[in-house]
Amino acid sequence: MADSDHKTERTLPQSVAESIESFSLVFEQFGFPRMGGRIFAYLILSEEPYVTQAELTELLQASTGSISTMVRLLEQTSFIERVSLPGHRRDRFRLRSDPLVEMTRRRIEGAIHVIDVVDKAKVHKEVGPQATDRLERAESFYRYFHVEMELALVRWLEANPLADEQSRG
Amino acid sequence: MADSDHKTERTLPQSVAESIESFSLVFEQFGFPRMGGRIFAYLILSEEPYVTQAELTELLQASTGSISTMVRLLEQTSFIERVSLPGHRRDRFRLRSDPLVEMTRRRIEGAIHVIDVVDKAKVHKEVGPQATDRLERAESFYRYFHVEMELALVRWLEANPLADEQSRG
DNA sequence: CAACGATATCAGTAATAACTGAAATAAGTG
DNA sequence: CACTTATTTCAGTTATTACTGATATCGTTG
Numbered sequence: 102m103a104d105s106d107h108k109t110e111r112t113l114p115q116s117v118a119e120s121i122e123s124f125s126l127v128f129e130q131f132g133f134p135r136m137g138g139r140i141f142a143y144l145i146l147s148e149e150p151y152v153t154q155a156e157l158t159e160l161l162q163a164s165t166g167s168i169s170t171m172v173r174l175l176e177q178t179s180f181i182e183r184v185s186l187p188g189h190r191r192d193r194f195r196l197r198s199d200p201l202v203e204m205t206r207r208r209i210e211g212a213i214h215v216i217d218v219v220d221k222a223k224v225h226k227e228v229g230p231q232a233t234d235r236l237e238r239a240e241s242f243y244r245y246f247h248v249e250m251e252l253a254l255v256r257w258l259e260a261n262p263l264a265d266e267q268s269r270g
Numbered sequence: 271m272a273d274s275d276h277k278t279e280r281t282l283p284q285s286v287a288e289s290i291e292s293f294s295l296v297f298e299q300f301g302f303p304r305m306g307g308r309i310f311a312y313l314i315l316s317e318e319p320y321v322t323q324a325e326l327t328e329l330l331q332a333s334t335g336s337i338s339t340m341v342r343l344l345e346q347t348s349f350i351e352r353v354s355l356p357g358h359r360r361d362r363f364r365l366r367s368d369p370l371v372e373m374t375r376r377r378i379e380g381a382i383h384v385i386d387v388v389d390k391a392k393v394h395k396e397v398g399p400q401a402t403d404r405l406e407r408a409e410s411f412y413r414y415f416h417v418e419m420e421l422a423l424v425r426w427l428e429a430n431p432l433a434d435e436q437s438r439g
Numbered sequence: 440c441a442a443c444g445a446t447a448t449c450a451g452t453a454a455t456a457a458c459t460g461a462a463a464t465a466a467g468t469g
Numbered sequence: 470c471a472c473t474t475a476t477t478t479c480a481g482t483t484a485t486t487a488c489t490g491a492t493a494t495c496g497t498t499g
Contacts, residue, residue: 116394123387123391135457146401163459164459166476166477169477221289222292225283229316231319235314239368242370249419250422304487333490334445335490338447339488341446342446361445
């Protein structure tokens, strides 16, 4: 019953490999290690919804350690999902959601931290009137922008619901 | 006529120094070296619109090399402005705009690069129908979101014009 | 134009983080 | 329960980058 290791493709086509690299750089901008971005990119670009660590190791030309650490990180941050099926030794992984949308959502939430830093800076007695004005301006901007981004995101999600191509593989 | 080096404060109050550190971490998230963030933070928090490299070196406890490199970087990326006055040896620097707003603006523009990467990935013949759907969904989201952010930013700037506290020191 | 002060440059250091590869552990199978 | 295979862990390597501190260059002033 084993699924052993008879995958058809042992290696990725050049063009896909290049796209994966581009994506990895994009995801790096979101604060992810490149290898994490490569996993995202593979899952986005592949027709196979699930992938095993062994496949990732081979296709992405990476070490088992690197893949193991990365899938755990992505799992813990809820970007991918681990599925272990009885009758299968290898765990399988799949995307939980559009990674770019989800990262954008988290970045939006990150704005709260910025607001917090700005707000905290205002309270010190050493901060003069002009500085206070600047801080208030920055805070006002961030508060506004944060809300606007949240609304825009919600609007888009409502207009573009997840057609659950997600729910089976 | 020299302005020599008779600044009143040789060192920053604890609380301000802490705020500066917090800011430096925020700016780091925008891809700036911490020292750059500290310079921003100082200029935001100070009542003095202008600062010299010597002052930054002392107040931020940094090396002259680090400060020199950083102000040049910030100058080249148009975040700060260098003003050299005749009769003054030291160059003086000041903010050109709200750094947080400006960085947000640039981040928005960065979305174009993401769209580009997604778009390029679609053309390869090896990319199947499901992957194409995912890419199109991502692209659609990014295009929409990019426009919405631009609009939100413009709206805010119109409602909050720069009262030119900027134009003199 | 000599001397000094400010800034730029550059080589070296330190700190960080990703990644590898091997060894340990866990889980599934006959 | 022994064996195999998948996964985790971890120590070590490599790469990157910020920063320092010394030296070189530039610019101003007397």
